[in-house]
Amino acid sequence: MLKKKSASFFTLKLVFVSLIVSALLFSSIASAAINQPPNYPMYDTANINNESAWNITNVHDPEIYKEGSTYYLFSTDYNVGGAATPGIQIRKSTDLINWTWVGYALNGVPTAAKNWTGGVNVIWAPEIVKLGSTYYLYYCVSAFGTRTSYIGVATSSSITGPWADQGEVFKTKEGDAYTANAIDPNVVIDSAGQPWMSYGSFFGGIFITKLNATTGKFAASGQGTLIAARSTSVDRAVEAPNIIYNASQNKYYLFVSYDSCCNTSNMTYNVRVGRSSSITGPYLDYNGNAMTNTSLSPQTEVGTKILSGYGFAGSDGWYGPGHNTILQDGSSWYMIHHARGEANKDWTYLHVRKMLWSADGWPLVSPERFTGEEQRTLSSNVVAGTWESIILDRSNNGKIGSSNVTLLASGKIGTESSSNYWTFTAPGTLKLYWYAPGQAPGDYWIDTVQMIEAWDWETSRPTYVYTGLNQSGTAIWGKKISAPILSGATYKLVNVASWKSLDVANGGTADGTNVQLWADNNLAPQMWKVTMNTDGTYKLVNPNSGKALDVAGGGTANGTNVQIWTDNGLSAQKWNISLQSNGTYKLINPASGKVLDVANGGTANGSNVQIWEQNSFDAQRWVLLPL
Template structure:
């Protein structure tokens, strides 16, 4: 009896010790939803969130920062990042003259001033346009070459001009016409939106055009900055049915992949504007998207060409962003960036400059961060970093309306909790920051699953004003998905 009592007392004592320890261990060593161990998150871009609509700065250009940027082109010079952009503001006609902004870090921007005070007589006489559109700047021959557009709204009466300066902030000397277009000239191109790209052999090219005839490319004389053949509109690269919205072309070359990448913007600049990308081994095309569709597509399917990598969006209950288009591209060492204008969901006439980090997929496609750049770098993540609540946005190529977010929960057992049956959707970390998402969608997805391969990177959560993790990537049909981890308060 004494032995039984002794055993019982020992058992009770062990229970008193083991159960609390187990509970403590479970609570403190189980995976946490907001575990950022080993991750360096970016710092806050400012002490308090920026206002997307701020009438206090309307007539104070020194406080414009990213406000009223449209059709921006980006260049790094003298240790600064410069953006040159279209004449634009809210509330009244903009002051003529290409706007200039600069930044040391791609985060904090200051308004520098303008190039010119009015369009040239030559440009005015050809177009009757009184403001500048969609500039582009390149350094060549030890000087800076600025290409600009002047146009009559809604017509092909357009003019691309050139200015040259020894210094990036000017003064600039106008060199006159590069190329111009007009109804009845025998061409189809609209002479606006120039972008100068130097190919892998050192030859400069001008890619340009919008609506009407589509996007063209032609050689530039590297000694003068003018066209090699000023009477030839060049080679057609991209076109949509019935001259539907396509404009703002840019081309960049990635030496690692061996491809040239063409970006263009589709649809209307105030709301449905979105950025598409395709690639080619040669700068004159053909440029094909993820599904091997040629960007020259006059068929009914022309809305479905190009990988959509930026589009109108809203995370959670945030008003979001419209008019997310007309991008610029920058390679800075090993890093690539995409800039674009975006219009505040609260008031679509307030346009801002957005800068996003480009991330490269394992098969050589550029995708961009779902959040604006805040100094983040790619780094290794662990499974525990990923467990928790996320918001996801799918950039559907068939629908250019603002895309909202839905919830996505990554569970510790590798399952994804969503409206689909338990145990049907899964996730797996397959590289230092590569994540596989298998989302069950019976009867819709190929073999019932959408298989997304995404890159996970740190980011600043501009909507909730804190550091977090995001992901960006594509599924098996080239549709892009964005995700953002939501931290429990």
């Protein structure tokens, strides 16, 4: 069993009762696709005390649980503008993208916890789990920077409460018999159905102990088994354990956060992972180092780093990502964590990222936040272009910047004469070979990465990203920022104003069928094979019908309709594809000099597509995504 509740699988059987119904389905049934994310403002001082508008703001130490079709997020009491209201913040979502404020789980800090910690009035790092028919909400209260800490638990028959405090699970204080710190509880269900708690932070490290499935409390006295620690040379800085069991790998994975979560002058929080065949360890990183190894120098070599501060070009970066939780939702996996904006690191935000798995069973985190993407089969046409690359150097836990890498259609990297090259294997495995004779194993460093579609948060458009590891266990990220038009490749054309796709109405195949916008569904009526003509222009042929994108009647006036028509090689079916400075494209019909345009700047499904004289509006800008 997994700690988090998995989504149910449903099988949808569609019966096509008529040609009309079949055609309508082409435009109306959508698979999960990239969505334009909500425009939640950064550093929103206007709503600094308006909790209902916080959405993803003030999220720290998130914990998630899916109940039915709703995701509930519990997090630390935090308020960038002043004293936080004690009680555990709750938010909810139905898509992991749009979040709404719910309120507080508890009415203040429970009395026993407050008394033990000398009057601390804030609850940190909650955990939520269901054992049998009862929900257990774990909370911790700690005098910051000390071992004076208390883990308690409250129970309810409903995910939304009300919650009844059941008191102490474990508590610590200087001078007791323990080395552990009673903070950051995490519950995992092992492969036999037994619940365990991992917990701990600075001082003694991370421990794990068996729970009583009826009470939710420790099954035996003592602090449990040590599973992760760091040396005094790095201030013993490890915390926020999160353990999952991946049944397909038959292994347990321990995620921890290194360094300081909250020192805004030296923000180096980052996420590391090790794995084990046993829930009590030992947990080993990619290079076989035990997560309890405190003698290896430098200590940054212990733990496979998969997330840290970063910044892509053209926007502020993110600092201190960490205190993650992992959600398995059906066959999809997500990492949920907090991070701090570069412009003002006092502000914390919720991040949700798609998590993939390497062929040899290591978790990989997307370099961009989640907006609905799925891992699906791609083609080698996706690869060629310019990418921003980030190497998550284990020795650098600050913000890591990007550098550009050009992947040529020929399979070379950089230039045609280079010894560096790439290979691609469907559904999405890219290997980058970097020639380093005498230094790398077999003279090549090899970055093995997984590619997926994603939303480019820095430039506000869809793109492709990759994430993976090289032979040394160093995480590699990439984001595609531009690409040549490949003759013969198939593309989606996504309009910048609406982020909807160029679509053949009702999946039609007849001459004169109208072309429109429709929500991205990855079906054949939204696919266009782009082929260069001998004069340097392009024709766009819809593979569903074999017919070309055409200006009706060869018209040249503003508002002339765009349709599909049998390929005839005439100028009405020719398009110049012009790259714009922001990485988008305009499609210009050479017969009229006018561009592919969404009528009246429409953004709704079914908005008509026409030609119009060039202007600066997004209705004339398109992103070409190779398939």
